[in-house]
Amino acid sequence: MSSSISVEKAPHVHPTRMRHIPDDDLFAALGGDSRAWRRRLPFPAGLPAAGADALLGAEVDFLDKGHGRSRLYGFHYLRWMTPLVAAYAESGDQRYADEWERLFRQWYASRDLVEGDWPGLDVVWYSLGVCARSMYVTQALAVLGEAVGEECWKEMMKTVLGGARWAAEEHDEFRHGNWQFATVCELLHTARVFEELPEAEGWAQIAKARIHEHLERDVRADGGHHERSPGYHGMCLDALKRAAAVEPELAAHPRYLAMQDWLAALMTSGGWVPHLQDSGIVWPEGVEPAEGSLNLEASGYAVFRSDIFHTVINYGPYVGHELEPHSHHAALDFVISGWGVPLAWEAGGPPSYDDPGYYDWYQATRAHNTLLVPGHDYTEDRRAACDLFSTTRELDVFKGHHHGYPSRHDRTIVFVRDQGYWVITDRIEAEAIWQVHGLSPWVRHGDGYVSERGPGLLVVPLEPPEQVVLGNGPARIPDPVTRTAEYGEIHSLGLRRRDGRFTVGLFPFTDEPPTIPDGWTVHADRR
Template identity: 70%
Template sequence: MGTDVTYVEKPPHVDPVRMRHITDEALLAELGVTSVAQARPWRRRDPVWPRPRPEDVAEADRLVGTEVDFLDKGHGRSRLYGFHYLRWMMPLVSAYAQTGDPRYAREWDRFFRQWYAGRDLVEGDWPGLDVVWYSLGVASRSMHVTRALAVFGTEPALSDACWLEMTKTVVGGARWAAEEHDEFRHGNWQFATVCELLHVARVFADLPESGQWAEVARARILEHLERDVREDGGHHERSPGYHGMCLGGVQRAASVDPDLVAHPRFRAMHDWLASLTTSGGWVPHLQDSGVVWPAEMMRTGEELLGEPVVPVKGSHALEDSAYTIFRSGTLHTVINHGPYIGHELEPHSHHAALDFVSSGWGVPLAWEAGGPPSYDDPGYYDWFQATRGHNTLLVPGEDYAEDRRAARDLFHAGEHVDVFAGHHHGYRARHDRRIVFVRTEPSYWLITDEIDAEAIWLIHGTSPWVEHGPGHASSQGPGLLVVPAQPPDEVTFGSGPARMPDPATATAPYGEIHSLGLRRRDGRFTVAVFPFQDVPPEVQVSPPAIRVDGVTDTFTAHGWARDGLAEHWGGR
């Protein structure tokens, strides 16, 4: 599979009328029973559920008695679709599983029957894309409703009418998905949908149609593992969040079809997440991703694989996904040198290349905008996706080309020093960047950039920048000290929203990141970036020598030396 696949998914072509109007009698006949009472003891046939969370009880209590307008476009153009996934109702299921309190089942019944009665009336604002009958809507609701069917199965507070409507929703969705996805299409929509289709086919194995559902689903899943997952295990959209969504789908499918576990890409998808996981336990929010906390997914994967998933030690490259990773102790850096990737509706790639993020001591150090709270967010295009929200060069007044032809020219993982060099053509002039990571303590990064244009060298920290000696430092530690070798023509500051991972709670609420910009008319930059836990180190930056905490390093075009230690790397 090429690394620069682009595509446009065709709009849904299956008429959903037949799926919308399954009669109660026909459903019971297909289930092989004559009454709802006979059908309701049905239990889900696989063990992989999200584990109940204690905090779900409080969230369920907040839902009790609330009124919801399922037709309200005030949810937002994109959020309206997500609202109809019904994930927001799942705390009721989790709370019932933990407490057995029937009021949670009654509230689910009330919400779901209201949704079912009005689902044909919902109108969205994405042209040609039905809010209810589209791939992710069908798949996501099925995941949630099948769990609710299992948990509430024999609870009298859930009415027979609701049970029938829930079951018809799952069966009708499976019919739609099997017809809609009769051929391969790139992207997370189809991948996630056919994984859920296989799950439903195995759970409802007694239905006459289940064999055909399983045949379609398994064929598509195998195609996605071969054509939509890169050899290094990364989903081709290069977004950890969407990778996790697809991996979760494959895990769900493998829980009912264990043969999928033997596919080498199944294991590789877990290894990919492990490679990107920081010492704080999260995966950075690269591209349109949220911050990913992979621990639960890794536990599920290890249960299915029957063995632990162990991350690669030290620095290494995810060749096919075009991410290079520096890792030493608590410090972790990810460098992006990949292509802009298309998508079914809107691309999840950002307008940046040779950008990087770093973390240490369990917190972000050099951070970036990441994915938005919603694709309806007013800052989606001019902050979250934009070049200025990333740690790279910004050329003022130039639009960033999608066909950026980014490439890595050098990767050296040495005994003391790691080196990345790469280039891209996102601007009219070629941008070259080299990042040297001095792994031997005191550790730091030396970043060199060249472009034949006036440019701003950008880095974003998690606290405001203050002047410190020859450069600028984060006002709070852990943080960074940024020291340019040549004085900039201008120093600029800014800020914007970004998710901030909190290892104590495994959450990432939105906070503010602070940008430091170094403008130079000649487009030439040499900048040393020093991490610190409490207070900035004392440094002198005068290449070829850099002095930090009493230690002097000497750099050449292809080498580094310190106190009798030396290392060389190739390259131009």
């Protein structure tokens, strides 16, 4: 979406109903001025206590554009302040409540002055900001209670009340997207936690109507969120769980259950979901990997699965939405894991949308395991499709094509289940570079190329390339032991041929390169 187009309604921040609510109006809505928490407890939100001490006495400039074009918006979610709430809950130490009060009141006093650089998008009064602050400030109200002063408490209550009023007006009709889905879920949570407010039932009715529309129109038939990103899917599912905690009937909705099944389908034996499209690594809680190979047709992901190996093939559409489309410029690309770790990997999502490599690395075709056609831009209207998905005890087979280049690209991927290797055949009427990325540099090994260290892959082309192109770039690397995914380096192997015809075998190993099975080329697509 062009940054010149506003992604939300024209500004509708009422000066006294939302932005600066008078004390009398606040107390009239609450029916009193008691700071004691007598409501149901909110669904927990925020970061753990680690890091709270580093915030004590910290000097913060809430107007500083040095945070970055996009990160400035995220900074005003106030999530970074929530360790203070967790630390107070654990210790009862008044220092943490005092520090929250000091920082929150600074934010409240400066919020009208902050200016963002996304045209038409207010830093404070936009969906994700309102949604996030409602989560974190509601949690702080419940935990801190009378540990903060009267003025701070009023400003916190006004933040939640004004935000709910704004969200109810902003989302009076359906619009696709993770912002909208998450925000209406939080509006329902707010309505049920603060059910004594005169407007609460009206908010709840608006929120429930939108949530049901999102479940029917923003969640695909296979359970995947519209944008096809595991990270944003997880964000929407977490928001839905938060809403279901106060509105239990939502947990019985078929799409709610399907959203959890979608993560299970993509989940590896290491407990993580790959960072497909704009996404981080997702570590689902309370979800076990699905059994067997399957095809998520509505989302455009084919999954091969054995006891050891896991493959995801992307053949879905390019989905444009909001300020930045979360789809990448690649189709028929794949990721492979084995023994719980990546073997064939991709760039995934960036650490920030302000990252200088966002467009020419993370979203770019060159950071994905597919064909790159030099001199041609990859079109968004790629019309990718699955032509065949077949799974038996011996073989999993995927055949697909796309039109992202002037010439059609056809790809066949065969997974030989019992021996545990892949044969990939590509055809395009153009000079092309066949790409795969691994966790270590590639070195020549016989007729192929091997990861410098294991676990890794031996890559064997049936016909030798005319040129070998090597490169590297950043990507998150999941660690199933620590359940973290810090940024590291991935290494690209490119095999260039003028005729655009490739047959390549991928043979996994843990320590030493394997012996290539006899007759592996029988699985090549001879078209």
